[in-house]
Structure formats: C-alpha cells, structure tokens
Amino acid sequence: MRIIDFRSDTVTKPSPDMWKKLKSLENSDLGDDVEGEDPTVNELEQKAAKLVGKEASLLTTSGTQGNLIALLSETKPGDEILVEERSHIYKWEVGGAARLGGLMVRTFPSNRGSFIPSKLQTLIRHEDIHEPTTSMICLENTHNDHGGIALPLSLFKDTNSFAIKNKLKIHLDGARIFNAAVALNQPVSEFTKYVDSVQFCLSKGLSCPIGSILAGSSEMIKRARKYRKMLGGGMRQAGIIAAMPLIALESNWIARLAEDHKNAFRLYKGLLDSDLQIKVQKPDTNIVMVEFSENVPMLKVVDLLSDAGIKAFDTGQRIRLVTHYGLNEDDIDYGIERILETFKKFFSSL
Ligand SMILES: Cc1ncc(COP(=O)(O)O)c(C=O)c1O
Structure with missing residues (x-):
C-alpha cells in the first residue's frame, strides 16, 4: 500500500x-x-x-x-x-x-x-x-x-x-x-x-x-x-x-523549505473543498491543522487514516498534517484524496 x-x-x-x-x-x-x-x-x-x-x-x-x-x-x-x-x-x-x-x-x-x-x-x-x-x-x-x-x-x-x-x-x-x-x-x-x-x-x-x-x-x-x-x-x-x-x-x-510551505498550502486548499464538519487552518508554513468538533473520537479518525495509508498525529480535537522533504506534489494530491475519502467514511459511520 x-x-x-x-x-x-x-x-x-x-x-x-x-x-x-x-x-x-x-x-x-x-x-x-x-x-x-x-x-x-x-x-x-x-x-x-x-x-x-x-x-x-x-x-x-x-x-x-x-x-x-x-x-x-x-x-x-x-x-x-x-x-x-x-x-x-x-x-x-x-x-x-x-x-x-x-x-x-x-x-x-x-x-x-x-x-x-x-x-x-x-x-x-x-x-x-x-x-x-x-x-x-x-x-x-x-x-x-x-x-x-x-x-x-x-x-x-x-x-x-x-x-x-x-x-x-x-x-x-x-x-x-x-x-x-x-x-x-x-x-x-x-x-x-x-x-x-x-x-x-x-x-x-x-x-x-x-x-x-x-x-x-x-x-x-x-x-x-x-x-x-x-x-x-x-x-x-x-x-x-x-x-x-x-x-x-x-x-x-534552507530555501527549499518554501516547497514544503507550498505543499502545505496545496493540502489546505484540497481539504477545504468539502462540506464535511471540519475546520482547516490556513498554514503559514509546513503544518496544516484540521479541527474536529468536541465529541469526535479522534483515535478512530487516526486509525481509519492509517488503514488508508495516511499517517497523521492527533493533537487534541485536531489532526496535524506536516509537509516535508519526503513528500512531493503528487504525494500531496494522493493524500488529499485518501484523507477526504476517509473523513467521509468516518462521518457517515457516526
Ligand atoms: C517546537 C518544538 N520544540 C522542540 C521540539 C523537540 O525536538 P526533539 O524532538 O528533537 O526533542 C519539537 C519537536 O517536535 C518542537 O516541535
């Protein structure tokens, strides 16, 4: 996978x-x-x-x-x-x-x-x-x-x-x-x-x-x-x-960090394109925070993401997504698809 x-x-x-x-x-x-x-x-x-x-x-x-x-x-x-x-x-x-x-x-x-x-x-x-x-x-x-x-x-x-x-x-x-x-x-x-x-x-x-x-x-x-x-x-x-x-x-x-920032913005834009119950924070740099409402069981979200091949950490009622040297534009686009798919699956299971 x-x-x-x-x-x-x-x-x-x-x-x-x-x-x-x-x-x-x-x-x-x-x-x-x-x-x-x-x-x-x-x-x-x-x-x-x-x-x-x-x-x-x-x-x-x-x-x-x-x-x-x-x-x-x-x-x-x-x-x-x-x-x-x-x-x-x-x-x-x-x-x-x-x-x-x-x-x-x-x-x-x-x-x-x-x-x-x-x-x-x-x-x-x-x-x-x-x-x-x-x-x-x-x-x-x-x-x-x-x-x-x-x-x-x-x-x-x-x-x-x-x-x-x-x-x-x-x-x-x-x-x-x-x-x-x-x-x-x-x-x-x-x-x-x-x-x-x-x-x-x-x-x-x-x-x-x-x-x-x-x-x-x-x-x-x-x-x-x-x-x-x-x-x-x-x-x-x-x-x-x-x-x-x-x-x-x-x-x-050091200057190549700008690529990570560009990729974070791409990820943010991709995740914005949904009518799901999430709030995506516009990134300044290489971290995108996706907020969920209070009663959402975050461990389940992380587990479902992992099943789809997406590794991410939850920090409180948020999923933290970090872009870096190991990820290119194609990885970001693939990631956006898998993440949105997973979130949809998650919300429909509630
Ligand atoms: C803001 C900040 N300070 C310090 C650290 C600690 O670095 P290390 O994991 O190398 O101990 C981290 C690690 O994530 C960090 O994000």
Missing part, C-alpha cells in the same frame, strides 16, 4: 548530497568531541553560530535536550520562567524544566502564539521576599501547537524590550525557526538578534537524521557544554552526526 507520512518533518531522511558528505569523511575528520577535538563538529558549530549571529554554538542530541540545556545554563533552581501555554517546552518536554532545572514554569495565554509582552508585566516577580525570581521568557517560532504559525519580528522586538526592562533572559525554541524565516522572507539572524539563546532542530525541516543546535554567547555555551555532559549528551566522534548538517545549513537547502 502507498503510505503518505504526514506525522512530522522529523520523519525526513537525508538528501543525496548529505549522504555524499557523510561518505566523504575520513578518520582525520573525526576526533573526541567531549574534548572539543572533532573537526567536523567544530566546523558545524562555527557555521551554525554564524548563521544565527551568535558567538558560539553547541551540537545537542535533540531539540528537547537543547532547550533544557538553555534553561539550565541561563537560570537558577527556584527561578520562575514564563512560557506560552501551548509551547513545546511546557507541553511536550516531560516537565524537564521542573524536574531537572528546579524551575517554576508559569504559563501565559496567546492569540495563536502572538501576545503583547508588556501585558505580562504583572507576572514578573523579583522584589517581594516571598516570591521566586522571574529570570527568563521563552518564545517558540514557528509555533508548533498553533499550527506552524510564523511569529513576526515585531513580537521579538517587543519581547526584547520587555526582557531588558525586567532583567530577563530570552530563550527561543526555534525548532523550526528556518521555516519562519523563509515564510516571512527574513534572514534568520533578524529574529535571533533579539534573543539570548536559540535552539534549532537539524532533524526536522532540514532533513538531517539527528540533532539540534543551541547557540548563544561564548560564556553561555561554555556553561551549556558542561550541562550537556551532565545530561549524558557528551558525544565522542560526533563528526558522523555533524557532517550532514553542514550541507543542510547551506542557503539553497
């Missing part, structure tokens, strides 16, 4: 050029990265830092690890951090901030990821003897759970002013920051110049098999390197992992 995998851009596999780069490695391209001696990792970290306009960067095993290391490096146990209520750090990172960082995590609401930072002033806690210290605010761009929304530069600027006023660090969960940059036609450094640290994923839209980058000041990354070791993320001849991202960080590869 033909399978179309819309679950995530994490299912992507490397491009032929990435394989070529990996196969070209020789022993002299490898060293012990815990000792800072792997030339391929060092090259990647320098290239990544430059791309996001930071002094230094660190290869981490995953986005979750990169985010957690940023929190550990920039806060103290007992501090409070502010995160948007549907952020990945709050919803999907196993509570690591609390368990491993000793942090109070305070959430705030948003309008599909957007918010007015100055309106968070009453959440700031510093002075009273009874209170913890608010020391960080986190941003997420694109915002996954709001459907891959690309948040604008103005939010970054305003958050930066708010953070300076309140002596907060800003960490950006930029798992998909390149999608935002491409969608808003801005260099990624325009976003990252407003934050103290940024994590971006190599293993999502950029199609590499493993890893993330955490970037920030040299001092911060020095601390981060130690926390990575503490978390068991110190890797040895990690040039094997770093080789493919060297290709992924080239500008033409």
Whole structure:
C-alpha cells in the first residue's frame, strides 16, 4: 500500500548530497568531541553560530535536550520562567524544566502564539521576599501547537524590550525557526538578534537524521557544554552526526523549505473543498491543522487514516498534517484524496 507520512518533518531522511558528505569523511575528520577535538563538529558549530549571529554554538542530541540545556545554563533552581501555554517546552518536554532545572514554569495565554509582552508585566516577580525570581521568557517560532504559525519580528522586538526592562533572559525554541524565516522572507539572524539563546532542530525541516543546535554567547555555551555532559549528551566522534548538517545549513537547502510551505498550502486548499464538519487552518508554513468538533473520537479518525495509508498525529480535537522533504506534489494530491475519502467514511459511520 502507498503510505503518505504526514506525522512530522522529523520523519525526513537525508538528501543525496548529505549522504555524499557523510561518505566523504575520513578518520582525520573525526576526533573526541567531549574534548572539543572533532573537526567536523567544530566546523558545524562555527557555521551554525554564524548563521544565527551568535558567538558560539553547541551540537545537542535533540531539540528537547537543547532547550533544557538553555534553561539550565541561563537560570537558577527556584527561578520562575514564563512560557506560552501551548509551547513545546511546557507541553511536550516531560516537565524537564521542573524536574531537572528546579524551575517554576508559569504559563501565559496567546492569540495563536502572538501576545503583547508588556501585558505580562504583572507576572514578573523579583522584589517581594516571598516570591521566586522571574529570570527568563521563552518564545517558540514557528509555533508548533498553533499550527506552524510564523511569529513576526515585531513580537521579538517587543519581547526584547520587555526582557531588558525586567532583567530577563530570552530563550527561543526555534525548532523550526528556518521555516519562519523563509515564510516571512527574513534572514534568520533578524529574529535571533533579539534573543539570548536559540535552539534549532537539524532533524526536522532540514532533513538531517539527528540533532539540534543551541547557540548563544561564548560564556553561555561554555556553561551549556558542561550541562550537556551532565545530561549524558557528551558525544565522542560526533563528526558522523555533524557532517550532514553542514550541507543542510547551506542557503539553497534552507530555501527549499518554501516547497514544503507550498505543499502545505496545496493540502489546505484540497481539504477545504468539502462540506464535511471540519475546520482547516490556513498554514503559514509546513503544518496544516484540521479541527474536529468536541465529541469526535479522534483515535478512530487516526486509525481509519492509517488503514488508508495516511499517517497523521492527533493533537487534541485536531489532526496535524506536516509537509516535508519526503513528500512531493503528487504525494500531496494522493493524500488529499485518501484523507477526504476517509473523513467521509468516518462521518457517515457516526
Ligand atoms: C517546537 C518544538 N520544540 C522542540 C521540539 C523537540 O525536538 P526533539 O524532538 O528533537 O526533542 C519539537 C519537536 O517536535 C518542537 O516541535
């Protein structure tokens, strides 16, 4: 059966050029990265830092690890951090901030990821003897759970002013920051110049098999390197992992994310063409959210899709469909047919 995998851009596999780069490695391209001696990792970290306009960067095993290391490096146990209520750090990172960082995590609401930072002033806690210290605010761009929304530069600027006023660090969960940059036609450094640290994923839209980058000041990354070791993320001849991202960080590869966005829009348009009881959210980037009403049993929808060869995740009363390097226009068109067919079958069975 033909399978179309819309679950995530994490299912992507490397491009032929990435394989070529990996196969070209020789022993002299490898060293012990815990000792800072792997030339391929060092090259990647320098290239990544430059791309996001930071002094230094660190290869981490995953986005979750990169985010957690940023929190550990920039806060103290007992501090409070502010995160948007549907952020990945709050919803999907196993509570690591609390368990491993000793942090109070305070959430705030948003309008599909957007918010007015100055309106968070009453959440700031510093002075009273009874209170913890608010020391960080986190941003997420694109915002996954709001459907891959690309948040604008103005939010970054305003958050930066708010953070300076309140002596907060800003960490950006930029798992998909390149999608935002491409969608808003801005260099990624325009976003990252407003934050103290940024994590971006190599293993999502950029199609590499493993890893993330955490970037920030040299001092911060020095601390981060130690926390990575503490978390068991110190890797040895990690040039094997770093080789493919060297290709992924080239500008033409980043620019191809626009194709994923085009395909997401095609998918959205195709799914709109129905009189079914669903709401399809217009995508900014590579994520299409299909909303169902409250009493719909979503596991059944996912199972039926799977029977039709369509892999997708449900997130609450929604099906999340993600476009990526592994899917072309033909896959999208085939996917639209199978999805609509399945939804019809589902609704007629209710
Ligand atoms: C916004 C966001 N942040 C962080 C992560 C975590 O990345 P990883 O799966 O590499 O831990 C994800 C993964 O889906 C994500 O969507």
